[in-house]
Amino acid sequence: MSIFSTLSQKPWMADQALVDNEHMGKSMTLSLRKATLFLLLIVIAILFTLFSVAYIGRMAYGDWRTLPEPLLLWWNTAIMVFSSFSFYRANVNADHNNIKKTRIYLLVSGALTISFIVGQLFVWRELISFGYFVSTNPSYGFFYLLTALHILHLLGGLIAWLVVMLKSFTLKNDPVNFALKVNLCAIYWHFLLIVWAFLFVMLLLT
Amino acid sequence: MSESIVPESELEEVELYHAKSWWTEKVFTQDAKLIAVQYGLTAFAIGFVALVLSWFMRIQIAFPELSIISEGTYYQFITMHGMIMVVYLLTALFLGAFGNYLIPLMVGARDMVFPYLNMVSYWTYLVAVLVLFVSFFTPGGPTGAGWTLYPPQAILGGTPGQESGIILMLVSLCIFIVGFTMGGLNYVITILQARTRGMTLMRMPLTVWGIFTATVLALFAFPALFVSAVMMLFDKLLMTSFFMPALVEFGENLTYGGGSPILFQHLFWFFGHPEVYIVALPAFGIVSDLISVHARKNIFGFRMMVWAIVGIGALSFIVWAHHMYVSGMNPYFGFFFATTTLIIAVPTALKVYNWVLTLWKGNIHLTIPMLFCLAFIVTFLNGGLTGLFLGNVVVDVPLSDTYFVVAHFHMVMGIAPVLVILGAIYHWFPLITGRMLHDGMGRFHFWVTFIGSYLIYFPMHYLGFIGVPRRYYEMGQTEALYTSSAADLNVFITLAALAVGFAQLVFVFNVFWSAKKGIVAEKNPWKAASLEWQTPDQPPVHGNFGKELPVIYRWAYDYSVPGAEDDFIPQDVPNEKVKLAKGHSQLGVEST
Numbered sequence: 001m002s003i004f005s006t007l008s009q010k011p012w013m014a015d016q017a018l019v020d021n022e023h024m025g026k027s028m029t030l031s032l033r034k035a036t037l038f039l040l041l042i043v044i045a046i047l048f049t050l051f052s053v054a055y056i057g058r059m060a061y062g063d064w065r066t067l068p069e070p071l072l073l074w075w076n077t078a079i080m081v082f083s084s085f086s087f088y089r090a091n092v093n094a095d096h097n098n099i100k101k102t103r104i105y106l107l108v109s110g111a112l113t114i115s116f117i118v119g120q121l122f123v124w125r126e127l128i129s130f131g132y133f134v135s136t137n138p139s140y141g142f143f144y145l146l147t148a149l150h151i152l153h154l155l156g157g158l159i160a161w162l163v164v165m166l167k168s169f170t171l172k173n174d175p176v177n178f179a180l181k182v183n184l185c186a187i188y189w190h191f192l193l194i195v196w197a198f199l200f201v202m203l204l205l206t
Numbered sequence: 207m208s209e210s211i212v213p214e215s216e217l218e219e220v221e222l223y224h225a226k227s228w229w230t231e232k233v234f235t236q237d238a239k240l241i242a243v244q245y246g247l248t249a250f251a252i253g254f255v256a257l258v259l260s261w262f263m264r265i266q267i268a269f270p271e272l273s274i275i276s277e278g279t280y281y282q283f284i285t286m287h288g289m290i291m292v293v294y295l296l297t298a299l300f301l302g303a304f305g306n307y308l309i310p311l312m313v314g315a316r317d318m319v320f321p322y323l324n325m326v327s328y329w330t331y332l333v334a335v336l337v338l339f340v341s342f343f344t345p346g347g348p349t350g351a352g353w354t355l356y357p358p359q360a361i362l363g364g365t366p367g368q369e370s371g372i373i374l375m376l377v378s379l380c381i382f383i384v385g386f387t388m389g390g391l392n393y394v395i396t397i398l399q400a401r402t403r404g405m406t407l408m409r410m411p412l413t414v415w416g417i418f419t420a421t422v423l424a425l426f427a428f429p430a431l432f433v434s435a436v437m438m439l440f441d442k443l444l445m446t447s448f449f450m451p452a453l454v455e456f457g458e459n460l461t462y463g464g465g466s467p468i469l470f471q472h473l474f475w476f477f478g479h480p481e482v483y484i485v486a487l488p489a490f491g492i493v494s495d496l497i498s499v500h501a502r503k504n505i506f507g508f509r510m511m512v513w514a515i516v517g518i519g520a521l522s523f524i525v526w527a528h529h530m531y532v533s534g535m536n537p538y539f540g541f542f543f544a545t546t547t548l549i550i551a552v553p554t555a556l557k558v559y560n561w562v563l564t565l566w567k568g569n570i571h572l573t574i575p576m577l578f579c580l581a582f583i584v585t586f587l588n589g590g591l592t593g594l595f596l597g598n599v600v601v602d603v604p605l606s607d608t609y610f611v612v613a614h615f616h617m618v619m620g621i622a623p624v625l626v627i628l629g630a631i632y633h634w635f636p637l638i639t640g641r642m643l644h645d646g647m648g649r650f651h652f653w654v655t656f657i658g659s660y661l662i663y664f665p666m667h668y669l670g671f672i673g674v675p676r677r678y679y680e681m682g683q684t685e686a687l688y689t690s691s692a693a694d695l696n697v698f699i700t701l702a703a704l705a706v707g708f709a710q711l712v713f714v715f716n717v718f719w720s721a722k723k724g725i726v727a728e729k730n731p732w733k734a735a736s737l738e739w740q741t742p743d744q745p746p747v748h749g750n751f752g753k754e755l756p757v758i759y760r761w762a763y764d765y766s767v768p769g770a771e772d773d774f775i776p777q778d779v780p781n782e783k784v785k786l787a788k789g790h791s792q793l794g795v796e797s798t
Contacts, residue, residue, distance in 0.1 A: 009408040009509075017760065020758075022404075025403050032320075039425070043391075043425050043429065047433065050430050134446055138465070141440060149436075
């Protein structure tokens, strides 16, 4: 769909009417759910971008202190990568209609995601034990805020994951729909991995 | 016009939800039309609260000796009035109410693509409204920080409602944004992916284009408000210093330090300015359609109108700092934003010209919707022109804190969109309820609202020019700053405001009375060509279009087509089924 060619149409002309009468009513070939997910991801990306802009804007002030980098964050990042990879495998297996393997990979993905969240909470505990509270410095405040927001998005994803897991047990004659749901979850997880990678690099660099 | 080709099969449909009980049919409904009514009633209910607040403020300004409200209450009322009107009334009405009702009907869908999500969107909105409303009854009352909620004062002691009001306001906004996002995803995807056969994007009525673009703006702009609200909540509850600089309060050093209040302003206005167009673009779209229907003429420059809507939407993201000329920002910033602000006037003016040119030689019916449209054009023009004044830094700086600004934004963002909403309700009421609104009460409502609004806001420009400051609870006795003529004018304005307020009560009565006892509307009473009037039932029932979805053969503006017997051709009528006028052998030709 080219927006420019769309906007140059003259819907009142007879020759254009011939073309328009053939139109199927869809602007994209994507399925409804996938199109909605992509739009949602754009909105979430804007949300994190604006937080990052605020982060960078606030850094310019003199009281900014560099963040400590707990080693655990690297482990958590690795867990998030594996979780996303496991979702990729689940997706491939769902496409091949291999429900048993899909379910195993889904389970692994969920377990790894929960481990990631717990890992992030341990990072918080470590920071607090050093006396780095949310109000100690804006850099710490942002760290808690951004990681919490990322965790919230993962928790939202886990609700979808739970629905797909349950579906894998009650699955009857709808493998295509199931594969689509696994695919949507996988896309969401890959996206949250990218968001985390972006946040992590930003936190490391500053 | 050449022969139409009927597509072979019906479009793949979204599975339609069917309610199983009274509760799921009438209360927790998933039908977009009923959700629209729920949105509308809730928005009007909370909007009425905001209207009553404005009466108290006006009485206080006109008759300060009565001390009808205290200074703290005055600021609380200002804040709540502004936020409710902008976010909880206008945004919810245009997108939640009109969006839900009109999108599926106008694009030829049976419902929104995700009805359940749509339902959750409304109930989340209701929770947001209730959280906000509850703040009236909490210790300290609602926040009095001003509708822009600028830190640091928004969360400091001394500002009314800093105990809990500000927290409830920020939480309510976050809930509203979450709820809106659910609805917004639905509106955009329904428009892009669930149109009926033959309904190309450029065959959609401008109402849908306006709502579509505004929804995209809202999806992209509301996150900025979410970010600022969350960060301010952190500052308030967890004592972070995102926005809070080092402060001394009542002789005590606060723990805050180093934060940037300007950062908040940038984030807030990055949302705030697109918000103006989130309200304006649906209004532009609706007014275009109403003018076309009631002047029996196709909209002039349809493509230009679509380009202008899209162009205004894009430009609205690069003008935000014109709200911040007096914040002490870099003057070069001001130059940039003044330029972009003036540029956005180009597509906006283009729309005004096109409305006027649509009226030119049209068969103008002075129905109540048309009266509201005409009133909108002049009001929007007025408000827009004063916007050009304020868009220039050197003019804005002396006028920024005066009543001139109050007059400007009420004309352009208050009265103008409300006139469209009212016109739209008179226009679509027969579709929604199957009955006509009472004409006499309607005309009374129109004239009092229209003339009354001018009596309120025109004098405010004068007050601004002579330097009367806005936001003041009372003006004091200084003749140099507040002349006796200004005081008299304020009394006059208040009386006009109360009269306009009374007219709204007549309107509310008319709506409820006519819904029960109004004249039963004939089918498609305005003889409109767009699809929402072509449903088998009026009002449309669940599923909208009976057994089969309609197929679209033309744009929504085939009015007074030469050669046709009727002066309109509905969108779902193919050329071969159009009745030809006597003496004509084909459509589109003046005479044979």
